[in-house]
Amino acid sequence: MDVSDQLRILSQINDIPSLAQKIREINMFPLCAKGIDILQINTGRCCNLSCRHCHVDAGPHRTEVMSRPVLDKCLEILSSFPISTIDITGGSPEMNPHLEWFIGEASQLNRRLIVRSNLTLLLTESYRHFMDVFAKNKVEIVTSLPDYLEAKSDRQRGAGTFHKVIEALRELNSMGYGMKNSGLCIDIVHNPVGAYLPGSQAALEHEYHERLEVEQGVHFNQLFCLTNIPIGRYLDYLIASGNFDDYLSELCQSFNPDAVKNVMCLTTLSAGWDGSLYDCDFNQMLDLTVNHGAPKNIMNFDMDKLKNREVVINNHCYGCVAGCGSSCQGATTAGD
Amino acid sequence: MSYYEPKDLADFPNITEWAKKEGNKFFEYYGAATGAGKLTEREKSLIALTVAITQNCPYCIDAYTTKCMSLGISSEEMMEAAHTGAAMMAGVTLAHTTQIRKIIKKKEM
Numbered sequence A: 001m002d003v004s005d006q007l008r009i010l011s012q013i014n015d016i017p018s019l020a021q022k023i024r025e026i027n028m029f030p031l032c033a034k035g036i037d038i039l040q041i042n043t044g045r046c047c048n049l050s051c052r053h054c055h056v057d058a059g060p061h062r063t064e065v066m067s068r069p070v071l072d073k074c075l076e077i078l079s080s081f082p083i084s085t086i087d088i089t090g091g092s093p094e095m096n097p098h099l100e101w102f103i104g105e106a107s108q109l110n111r112r113l114i115v116r117s118n119l120t121l122l123l124t125e126s127y128r129h130f131m132d133v134f135a136k137n138k139v140e141i142v143t144s145l146p147d148y149l150e151a152k153s154d155r156q157r158g159a160g161t162f163h164k165v166i167e168a169l170r171e172l173n174s175m176g177y178g179m180k181n182s183g184l185c186i187d188i189v190h191n192p193v194g195a196y197l198p199g200s201q202a203a204l205e206h207e208y209h210e211r212l213e214v215e216q217g218v219h220f221n222q223l224f225c226l227t228n229i230p231i232g233r234y235l236d237y238l239i240a241s242g243n244f245d246d247y248l249s250e251l252c253q254s255f256n257p258d259a260v261k262n263v264m265c266l267t268t269l270s271a272g273w274d275g276s277l278y279d280c281d282f283n284q285m286l287d288l289t290v291n292h293g294a295p296k297n298i299m300n301f302d303m304d305k306l307k308n309r310e311v312v313i314n315n316h317c318y319g320c321v322a323g324c325g326s327s328c329q330g331a332t333t334a335g336d
Numbered sequence B: 001m002s003y004y005e006p007k008d009l010a011d012f013p014n015i016t017e018w019a020k021k022e023g024n025k026f027f028e029y030y031g032a033a034t035g036a037g038k039l040t041e042r043e044k045s046l047i048a049l050t051v052a053i054t055q056n057c058p059y060c061i062d063a064y065t066t067k068c069m070s071l072g073i074s075s076e077e078m079m080e081a082a083h084t085g086a087a088m089m090a091g092v093t094l095a096h097t098t099q100i101r102k103i104i105k106k107k108e109m
Helices: A003-011 A019-025 A068-080 A099-107 A130-136 A150-157 A161-174 A201-216 A232-240 A244-253 A257-261 A281-285 A315-320 B006-016 B020-034 B041-054 B058-070 B075-095 B097-107
Strands: A038-042 A085-089 A112-116 A140-144 A186-190 A223-225 A268-271
Touching: A003 A232, A003 A315, A019 A315, A038 A068, A038 A281, A068 A099, A085 A099, A099 A112, A099 A130, A130 A161, A140 A161, A150 A161, A161 A201, A186 A201, A201 A223, A201 B041, A232 A244, A244 A315, A244 B006, A268 A281, A281 A315, B006 B020, B006 B058, B020 B041, B041 B058, B041 B075, B058 B075, B075 B097
Parallel strands: A038 A085, A038 A268, A085 A112, A112 A140, A140 A186, A186 A223
Antiparallel strands: none
């Protein structure tokens, strides 16, 4: 579904109030950034997988790739400002031909350096060396494993992916990833395999550790629970399965003012493959660039105009402020 | 129109209407009783789901099936819990046949 259709559907939510209205009711509108702690860099939309929930609509057919000049500009900005976290995402970041070079440069800045890898690619001959690249540069790996049950996980990500992720996790564990005191972190992202919200992150993390250690013999550090945002392929699924109205209602009923205070766009800036700037990776997929006077492309980066910019919100943003809150770093509140 | 409509589940927080004090006390108790304690949230959610299905409450079945899914409880685990409830209900029914048998034995020649 193209972006204009997605935005049209998200604007037609019947008797559900708009998110802007809900935020006005708690006197927090407009939302304004409080600085930039995280620069999230989407290095391209090409991926070896085509997951059913993917908000990027990534897959082998995508050709968008971040160029070296845009990556150079990212490094220049990171060198100039104390942005604490570099968060590299995609598609499969490994499929960007400049990634290895970029990681080498970025690691010298001594920031928290994250790569969001689906791990399955690392089992192929052409990409296996990235395991060493990640370890050498102390990259924190964040990987998706929607469920500790193979059947559920594979329903979302494709047949055979669960076993590949487990196999890659075993190799990474043997290198120290996910092991105590190794200094090498690997975190897992959980997101619901269906039209419901994630439960308590603490409870799910406990269960993931138990199941993965006992049943698969693999270890990881933290679990990040992410709510599925109703855009991209997940929006297609919601509509096709007749769950769209109920899901939006549930998001609205679970609106959590504390999650609004911690929503990730207040401290994140997202760069797209062509250098366009967004308040988050979800807005990026809806072509909702930063607005309200902030520069729209990284080549015109201006910290003064970006650090307190007004955030662009729409009804898909309900996903980040429902329940325990959701972000690329997991839940944003302690929950009940 | 049915007496039970899925959207009515969203009205549950409004049971405090016209009985605010009692309603608030109920929710305080409900939160304490269903939250994690010595039993985990998962265990309590399965208990709640089992009670819901044995008591035929469509709102609670909807709410707790969803909550169980959110907590990563598998379909098989939920069905296993449902069978525990079903067995208990059967047991409760059959245990009461003691009364039937007692009365028959007392009254028949």
